[in-house]
Amino acid sequence: MMDLINAIIMGVVEGLTEFLPVSSTGHLILTGELLHFTGDRAKTFEVVIQFGAVLAVLVLYRKRFANLLNFKIGKGSGLNALHILLAMAPAGACAVLLHSFIKQFLFGPQTVLIGLFAGGFLMIAADRMKKKVVAEELDDITYKQAFAIGCFQVLALWPGFSRSGSTISGGMLLGTSQKAAAEFTFLVSVPIMAAASGMDLIKSREFLTVTDLPLFLIGLIAAFIVAMIAVVTFINLMKKIKLSWFAYYRFALAALFYFIIL
Template sequence: MEDLINAIILGIVEGLTEFLPVSSTGHLILTADLLNFQDARAKTFEVVVQFGAVLAVLVLYRKRFASLLNFNFAKPSGLNALHIFLALIPAGIFGVLLHGAIKHYLFSSSTVLIGLVAGGLLMIAADRWKRKITAEEIDDISYKQAFAIGLFQILALWPGFSRSGSTISGGMLFGASQKAAAEFTFIVSVPIMAGASGIDLIKSREFLTAADLPLFLIGLLAAFIVATIAIVTFLNLIKKLRLSWFAYYRFALAAIFAIVML
């Protein structure tokens, strides 16, 4: 019963934070520490539960993903597959090359706290020095902007930095509106999350047992439901809140956990 409660809690945490610029990985690591849910099976659970968030994006943006099959790169009408490919290249290369080192050295509470603070500083910088908007909507994003956002996504390989926080900041620094950058982040997150989680899942397959199936399914379902609500809510909030407000939350969270961990 305790494991099932942990699964629900972590599923909610994943769904709530995956697409907010506050770092879902950081929240999962810190929450798992508090729950003392840290064995090898727990690490596999953290991988599985991310698929719930991926599924939420696929459901909400199913028409958008279908439209990505437009391969008219010379005269594209809005977002197409090449935008996504350009955004995936940088983090994809670094993720494959550094996957082992990242898992070994960076997945700890202390490194998460560093990532929370550093990512928050980037978000404040993006708010202060953002460029004049040239991409008001997601369909206005250029290939150059897509690649630039992909470069910023490399920062998200550090747990606690936040994929959405780094990519939204990168988009704003290169002329995308906060809303357009956020929606682009949701779309790009699906293939990179599915790829990274798929690799982790294959490497952790010995910990996938029939006995743990209810645990994984409950966590996945909780993440899917909460992520669906969170995405819709965040898109409404992003029109009203500056990115800096999320940075201040990150600073407060890092301070609280630093005190708890001392």
């Protein structure tokens, strides 16, 4: 029974934090420590429930993804597949090269706390140093901006830094609106997360057992439902509040877990 409760809690945490600039990886690692749900089985579970969050974005942005499949490229074509590929390239290349190092040395409470603080400072800097908005909507984002935002996404390879936090901050520093940067982050995250999670799942396949199927399925469903709600809510928040508020939350969370765990 405790495993099922842990699965629901972890699924809710994943769905709530995956697309917010607060680091889902950091929250999962820290929550796992508090629940004493750690080890190879727990890591495999975390990989599985990420697919629930990915599925939520696919459902919410299904029309946008369908348009991307047309591969319309050129001036005036709006956001297209090339934008996504350009944004994926930097982090994708670094992830392949550094995957083993990151998994072995960077996945732990201490590195997460560093990532929470560092990512928070970047978000505050983005709020204070952001450029004049030249890309108000998704379709206004240029190829150059897409690639540069992808370079910021490399920072998210450090657990706790946050994929959405780094890319939204990068987008704002490059002249996109908070809303456009957030939505672009969602679209780019789907193929990156699917590829990374798929790679991890293949490497962890020995920890996938029939007896754990209910546990994994419950966590995945919880992540999917909560992520659907979180994404819609977050987009509305991006129209009203500054990114810095999420940075202050990160600082408070890091301080709290520093005294609880370390």
